[in-house]
Amino acid sequence: MTHEREQSATRLDEALGQLPRGIEPARDLWPGIEARLEPRARRTARRWLWPAAAAVVLVVGSSLLTANLLRREEAEVARQVPAGGGTTFTAATFGPGQTLDPAYDAARQELARSLAGRVERLPPEARRQLEQNLAELRRASAEINAALDLSPGDPLLEELLLNAYQDELAVLASVNQLTGGNGAATTTNATRMQL
C-alpha cells in the first residue's frame, strides 16, 4: 500500500514536472497595459545616446564573461586568487564640471598601471577582448562627455557618465584581481573614491 502510494506520488511529481511553466495568453495583453502606463516624471533620453549606454552594458557583460572564463582557467592550474569577493564601489557623486575627481583619476591610473604589467599573462583572446572592452568603455565615456559639453548639467548624461566610469573601474579591478594582482588593496582604495 505504501509502495503504491509512493509510486503514485512519483507519477504525480513527474507529471507536474512536465507541465510547461509558461502559457501564452490567447490575446495580446500589451495594448491594454501600454494604455495604462503612466509616463515617468523624469527626463527622456536623446535617442542617439542610447547606443552609448547600450555599449557600456554589453562591454561590462562580456568583460564579466571573460573574467569568469579566466577564473575557471585559474582554478584549473590550481593557482591562488586573492579572496575578497567582487569589486564593489560605493555610490559615487558627480564632481564639479565634467572633470574627474583627482582621487578617482589617481586610482584609475594605479589600476591601469598595475594591469599593464599583468595583461601579457592573459591568453591572447582574453587580452584582445579586454583591450577592446576598455576601448569601448572609454569611447562611450568620451561620447557622453562631448554631449555634456553641449548640455551641461543634464542629469541623465551625468548618470550615464558616472556608470561608464564605474564600469571601467570595475573591469580594471576585476581583471587585476583575477590575474593575481594586489587587487584587494587597490579595490579598497577604489571604494573610497568619488567621481
Added chain:
Amino acid sequence: MAEQGAGSEFERARRAAEERALVESAKRGVTAAFATLYRNHVGKVYGLCLRMTANRATAEDCTQEAFIQAWRSLPAFEGRSAFGTWLHRIAVNAVLAQGRKRHEQLGADASAEEPAAVLADPAVGDDGAVLDLEQAIGRLPPGARQVLVLVGLYGYSHEEAAAMLGIAVGTCKSQLHRARQLLGERLEAPEVRP
C-alpha cells in the same frame, strides 16, 4: 562538451546583460524596453495567474495588473533578485488582491463559480495527459490550488509561499498535502472527457 558549457554560460551572461539593460531603460521610462520585458516574461506570468485563478479572463486581468504594477514599482527595483522573480511576486499579489476584491463584491457566491477554465484555454495545448492534469489542478479548492501552483509547480519554498499567501507555514504544508492527495485521487480515476 566544455565548449557547450562555455556557450551556454555565454548565452546566460548575454541574456542577463540584456535584461539588466532593459530594466535600466524601463526604469528611465522607455516603454519600448518595458514592452520587450513584457514579451520575455508574459508566458510565465500568465501561466502562474491562470493556474492560480483557474479562470482565463481573471488571469488576463491579473497579468495586466501585474505588469502595470511592475512599471510603477520599477524605479524602486534594486535588482537584489532577478527581474522575473520580482515580477512573479507582483503577479501573486495581483492574484490575491483580485481574489479579495471578488470576494467582497460577490460574497459567498464567489466560491460557487465554476473554475477549471484552464481546460478551455487553447494555449494549454491538446495533450490529453496535460489537459487532465490542468483540469484537475483547476478544480482543486482555491487554497490548495494556490499552494500547489506556487510550491509544486513554480518551485517556491513553503516559507516563501506562506509569506506570499499570508498563511502559516504549517497551513501551507497541509494544503500541499491535501492538493496532492486530491490530485492523485482524481488522476487515478479520471473523468471521461467529452
